[in-house]
Amino acid sequence: MTQTENTLKPKEWVKNYSDTLYRFAVLRxxxxxxxxxxxxxxxxxxxxxxxxxxxxxxxxxxxFTILKNKIIDHYRKKASSLISEVDQLMESASEYFDEEDHWxxxxxPNDWKTDYKAxxxxxxxxxxxxxxxxxxxxLMRIVFTMKYLDEKESDEICKELxxxxxxxxxxxxxxxxxxxxxxxxxxxTK
Amino acid sequence: xxxxTFMITCKEATLYISxxxxxxxxxxxxxxxxxxxxxxxxxxxxxxQSRYLAIEIKHLHTNAELSSTDKTNLEQLIERETSxx
Numbered sequence: 001m002t003q004t005e006n007t008l009k010p011k012e013w014v015k016n017y018s019d020t021l022y023r024f025a026v027l028r029x030x031x032x033x034x035x036x037x038x039x040x041x042x043x044x045x046x047x048x049x050x051x052x053x054x055x056x057x058x059x060x061x062x063x064f065t066i067l068k069n070k071i072i073d074h075y076r077k078k079a080s081s082l083i084s085e086v087d088q089l090m091e092s093a094s095e096y097f098d099e100e101d102h103w104x105x106x107x108x109p110n111d112w113k114t115d116y117k118a119x120x121x122x123x124x125x126x127x128x129x130x131x132x133x134x135x136x137x138x139l140m141r142i143v144f145t146m147k148y149l150d151e152k153e154s155d156e157i158c159k160e161l162x163x164x165x166x167x168x169x170x171x172x173x174x175x176x177x178x179x180x181x182x183x184x185x186x187x188x189t190k
Numbered sequence: 191x192x193x194x195t196f197m198i199t200c201k202e203a204t205l206y207i208s209x210x211x212x213x214x215x216x217x218x219x220x221x222x223x224x225x226x227x228x229x230x231x232x233x234x235x236x237x238x239q240s241r242y243l244a245i246e247i248k249h250l251h252t253n254a255e256l257s258s259t260d261k262t263n264l265e266q267l268i269e270r271e272t273s274x275x
Contacts, residue, residue, distance in 0.1 A: 101199030148247040
């Protein structure tokens with residue numbers, strides 16, 4: 001029997017999984033305290049639902065599943081309190097486009113003179129990327145992270161956040177405009 | 191002259207680019223985007239760069255760690271929860 005492989009050993013959770021769970025959370029919620037709370041909630045939820053663990057997946061994957069659900073709950077709460085900002089986003093893309101909705105000269109994209117098919121591997125670049133992500137409004141960062149870090153489809157994201165697809169596209173559009181422009185200023189044309 | 195109906199603005203084109211990734215453009219929209227990208231170098235750059243961002247994001251990582259105090263707190267929490275009441 002595989003009983004021994006897939007049993008829960010809560011006393012070893014902190015040693016074995018806490019840092020990995022924490023890194024996963026902190027990349028996604030961008031706040032250390034929130035990430036710590038989520039880990040705590042994950043362990044508590046796991047301990048209170050041990051009877052639901054049937055050993056089909058590993059203990060580690062089971063804890064990750066719980067954490068992912070906690071993150072989505074957190075995102076959903078944030079999204080519902082932030083959704084009103086979407087109207088303003090729709091109105092004012094004026095940093096990027098003129099009255100005729102063509103690029104403003106000050107916002108013209110520059111060629112990054114890089115191989116667009118090969119990602120930059122350097123730590124410094126990732127630091128800048130992280131900084132630029134953290135400059136997005138929280139709703140933009142959430143939508144962008146769900147889409148590109150967690151590789152979800154927009155339909156799923158809309159369902160999880162309980163937002164309309166038209167709101168989703170407005171937020172995504174603005175997130176990309178802002179992120180592109182930030183990276184260009186801070187890295188590619190520095 | 192291109193018929194007016196085939197013309198889209200840069201604001202629209204940059205939105206279409208995100209939708210295209212998920213195959214959420216109608217045929218008419220795909221044609222409009224294609225024509226726009228033929229004549230607009232800026233949107234073409236935006237297109238390449240947003241694809242590049244999508245690849246880059248997947249490599250995002252952190253080396254953050256919990257402090258030993260945080261870990262002790264978590265261990266105590268688990269201890270409390272698992273000890274017989």
